[in-house]
Amino acid sequence: xxxxxxxxxxxxxxxxxxxxxxxxxxxxxxxxxxxxxxxxxxxxxxxxxxxxxxxxxxxxxxxxxxxxxxxxxxxxxxxxxxxxxxxxxxxxxxxxxxxxxxxxxxxxxxxxxxxxxxxxxxxxxxxxxxxxxxxxxxxxxxxxxxxxxxxxxxxxxxxxxxxxxxxxxxxxxxxxxxxxxxxxxxxxxxxxxxxxxxxxxxxxxxxxxxxxxxxxxxxxxxxxxxxxxxxxxxxxxxxxxxxxxxxxxxxxxxxxxxxxxxxxxxxxxxxxxxxxxxxxxxxxxxxxxxxxxxxxxxxxx
Numbered sequence: 001x002x003x004x005x006x007x008x009x010x011x012x013x014x015x016x017x018x019x020x021x022x023x024x025x026x027x028x029x030x031x032x033x034x035x036x037x038x039x040x041x042x043x044x045x046x047x048x049x050x051x052x053x054x055x056x057x058x059x060x061x062x063x064x065x066x067x068x069x070x071x072x073x074x075x076x077x078x079x080x081x082x083x084x085x086x087x088x089x090x091x092x093x094x095x096x097x098x099x100x101x102x103x104x105x106x107x108x109x110x111x112x113x114x115x116x117x118x119x120x121x122x123x124x125x126x127x128x129x130x131x132x133x134x135x136x137x138x139x140x141x142x143x144x145x146x147x148x149x150x151x152x153x154x155x156x157x158x159x160x161x162x163x164x165x166x167x168x169x170x171x172x173x174x175x176x177x178x179x180x181x182x183x184x185x186x187x188x189x190x191x192x193x194x195x196x197x198x199x200x201x202x203x204x205x206x207x208x209x210x211x212x213x214x215x216x217x218x219x220x221x222x223x224x225x226x227x228x229x230x231x232x233x234x235x236x237x238x239x240x241x242x243x244x245x246x247x248x249x250x251x252x253x254x255x256x257x258x259x260x261x262x263x264x265x266x267x268x269x270x271x272x273x274x275x276x277x278x279x280x281x282x283x284x285x286x287x288x289x290x291x292x293x294x295x296x297x298x299x300x301x
Contacts, residue, residue, distance in 0.1 A: 139262025166271030
């Protein structure tokens, strides 16, 4: 059954989309626009625009249809598996691959490939991300750990929560640094002006990123980032916040940047304790070819 909300405007003022986003939990402005387009939001039995200014005694009816369940279909997609045992596997995710199915990406994801590779993946509470205990963005390349059973999932999630694992990233960023290293400690939450973006906001969740400058070029730098926390888009948001956005980042970076297939950000090193034995496992993979090519070009300038 669809969810249905109905209310009459009393003293509220402003745009319809802003009002609905504040009144209905987890309803983004993008989703509101979709509902309006599909005639699932009516004001006085009429379809209006998101910018409609509400008026006293307006009757607003919102119908939110249930989303169709995502099909978890195994797909024969090549995987670069760096390590695998009875509990975990470590995969080198290519740039351009989404980690798990979602409304905009129902298939051709890492999860679809993992389901084809093995029947042993830890179930997730949400159901659509079996085995996945952490993510990297679609256009970020590099290492991910995957849980093959519930014991491994709990162990890996605890290591993430207690910050005992190791995650190091390489990034080509805009600008040069006066310091050799630094720590960015700034809370991250949903951007108040663009629901597709994250931002440093006063009431956001704790987010800490350590960085070390490895090389500097003309107008660009190569840095290493160590995640202490794991917020959505954390490295991209933090580096943009300090004035050094990741090169090629279409969401947080400048329009003119290095040409590539998205942000030049690579999860290079991943370390964690094997869930059963407690043995420390650590892996390293080099960045994709386009990352290395841009580095070579920058070094020649």
